[in-house]
Amino acid sequence: MAQRKAGEVEAFLSRPDTSFPVVLLYGPDPGLVSERANTVARLSGVDAADPFASVVLAADELERDIGRLFDEARTVSMFGGRRLVRIKGAGNGKNLADAAADLARDPPPGVTVVIEAGDLKKSSALRVQIERGHAAMALPCFPDEARALDKMIDEELAASKLSIDRATRELLRTRLGANRMASRSEVQKLCLYALGQAAVTEADVETIVGDVSADTVDESVDAAASGEVRRLPDLLERLVASGTSTHQLHSALQRHFQQLLLMRAEVEGQGTPVSAAVEKRRPHFRRKPAMEAALSAWTGEAIAAVLQRIEADILLSRREAALSVTIMRRTLTEIGVEAARRRTRSRR
Template identity: 70%
Template sequence: MAQKKAGEVDAFLSRPDTSFPVVLVYGPDTGLVSERAARVASLSDVDPADPFASVVLMADELEKSIGRLFDEARTVSMFGGRRLIRIKGAGNGKALAEAVTELAADPPADAVIVIEAGELRKNAPLRVGVERGRAAMALPCYPDEQRGLDKLIDEELAAAGTSIDRAGRDALKARLGGDRLASRGEVQKLCLYAHGQGAITQADVLAVVGDVSSETVEEAVDAALAGEARRLPHLVERLQASGVSSYQIQGPLQRQFQQLLSMRQEMDAQGSSAADIVARRRVHFSRAPAMTRALQSWTVEALARSLARIEADILKSRKEAALQQVITYRLLLELSVEAARSRAR
């Protein structure tokens, strides 16, 4: 089967095997998917700015007119040489999966096809078609582990001609890892801040690099719980700018609603106040006000319905990878509106 394990992808890209003209890059870390897909595209030696040799197609558009993919794949470059076809936003579309399966089994001459997808289950048709194709390779992308973070940091430090002490590196790694492109951007920002001063220190890291993604996720989840609908658009913008993936929001959101349901059931059974329940559960002081307001707003029945909705939307976002962010952000907004309406009653 033509696939690599997550830990083998970097090694494969450093010594690429050009016998695989169809490459699927997939995973929940959208920044890492984008970065590695760009690397694969660069290995084709095709100028991405040349409109006669390179084309970018969106998966949802191809679902409506899959014939265009075959037209592009079989077209001979006007000035000779290879052609590059990049497909973005792939997921569980049936037409695209069938077309890619066909191209993976019988690839076009002098064409490289790079497909970017979100998280794909093991039995997803697109993933299965690529893994079984004789001329295709599947490259999974998952959030950076510690070794991957060290490599990323070293690359950017070398490019900036600087270094970092041990305490600074540990502090930096603790604030990175949510998304490859966002992490790289934070390290680049740090290098620029410390330009000309020699080694980067822990103080530099604390002054410049904040754990923005996790803090904003918590704020967005709390805003949805407490019915603070007016704050959410700004928080969503920050999440998008930080490169936070949908699964990083969905998990905390689901867990918070599960915790809130348990707390509300305890509150009703014992006749306690919302503040007493929050204090008893030792909720962190920064989140206590939002949880108290949420307990006062939501009923057990409403929380149960919302949990079912969250689970359904998580499943839907797995099936519609290209719409993951839209589904997740809409879910946050609608939950916050429901909470606000409940509090107003």
Template identity: 45%
Template sequence: MAQKKAHEVDGWLRRPDPETRIILIYGPDRGLVAERTQTYVKQAGLDAEDPFSSVRLEASELDAAPGRLIDEAGTVPMFSSQRLIWIKGAGTHKNLADDVKELATNPLRDSIVLIEAGDLKKSAPLRNVVEGAFSAMALPCYADESRSIDGVIDEILARERMTMAVEARQALKANLGGDRLATRSELEKLALYCHGQPQITLDDVTVTIGDVSGLSVDAAVDAVLAGNSEAFDTTFSRIVSSGSHPFVVLSAAMRQFNQLLALRGDMDANGKSATAAVASARPPVFFTRRKLIETAVQRSTSVTLLRALERLQAAVLLTRQRPDLAVATARQALIALLVEAARARR
């Protein structure tokens, strides 16, 4: 059958079979799906940015126009030997599965169909079609295991020319996994915090990822989302006066805004309401915070959330460059986000 087990996927992606013309990358780990899709494009030597040799389409629009995928696959590339048809957001789309089935029975010559999908059951039509086809390949993406996490850690350490103490790695791995996008986000924060250091220590991991201030940190971030300046000032002051580095609040805020960005993306891509997106979030949102998160994601856009994350990242870097201004820097960045949240609620 045209499929790989989860532990075989990375090996296949390092040397993809040139005879494979339809590739389905699916699974509950959305971040890993996106990462492996990019890996395939690179390893296959395809140019996803060239409008003459590639096209990106949403599964919903193809499902609403039966036969369009077949027409796209039959288009001869103008200035390259292969044409990439990159489909995003695939799921239980019957017409799309039917078109893929027809393409699978008549092997493509000049086109490659690359499909990104969420978690597909074994009985899903699209998965059945790809797994049963000779010129196709289904690649599952599940939550990171210990070995996978080590690989991502080593990749970022090599890029930053850093090493990591053994106890720091153990503590780090205990707080990672479940979603590749979230894992990379945490590691990028750690690399940013430790920029310029030769080695990452346990203290670095504890400050950036460890739950140092517990519920008080969550309360500070919730106050930012709610636009509640009084609650934020009280909670933030308590955290700093207890001896905790202000980075712990910035770190918690970055995690929260990354989650909001993922939820907003789910709403935009799948037409979900804020309530439905939050209800299906993984890991789940604690029930006492659901209304707050629903309101925050409803009143945000992907653009505003990305801008918020850029502001937080800039603040993190400045706290490293000017430790004497760390408290003021963190407070200013968080208050700016709080003010924007308060304005959005008016």
């Protein structure tokens, strides 16, 4: 089968095998998928800025007009040389999977096809077709583990002739998000700030690298549950920019409403005051007002319905990985709007 394990991908990309002109990169980290797709594109030898030699296609558009993929793949470069066809946002579309099977079985000469996809299951038609194709390669891209993250940090520091001690490295790790490209951007920004020094310091990291993901997840969950709808767009933009996975946010939202359901049972079944029910959980003082507002707004029945909705959206995000960010935005926004309505009604 034409595939590599997650731990073998970096080695494969360092010694690319040109007998695989069709390459699928997939995984839950879109930044890592995109970064490695950039590497494959660069190794193809095609100038990505040349519109006569390179083209970028959207997977959802190809589902409506798959013929365009074959037209682009079989087009001969105007000035000779190889061509690059790059497909973004692939998921579980049947037409693209069937087309990938055809290209993997009989690839047009002089063309490299790079497909970027979300977190595809093993049974996904696109993965199955690529892994079966004799001229195709499937490369899984999973979020940075410690060794891969250290490798990226070392690459950027070496390029800027900077060193880093163990304590500073640990601090830097904790502040990097789940998105490879976003993490690399943060390290590059840090190196630029420390340029001219011999080493990066903890003070440099604290000044430059923002720990946005964890705090912003809590803020986003609280804003949605308590009906602070106006805060959501900015919070969601910060989460997307930091590379926070949609699964992380959906999971945090699910845990929060499960906790609200338990507290609401105490309020409705035992007559416990809202403030006392919240205080028993010992939340951070910054989150306490939002938790009290949410607990006051939602009934037990309504919370149970929200939990069913969140579970359905989590499953939908897994099936339609390319739309996971859109699904996440919709989930939080619609919950926030409903919470705001409930708070308004309770004041009347």
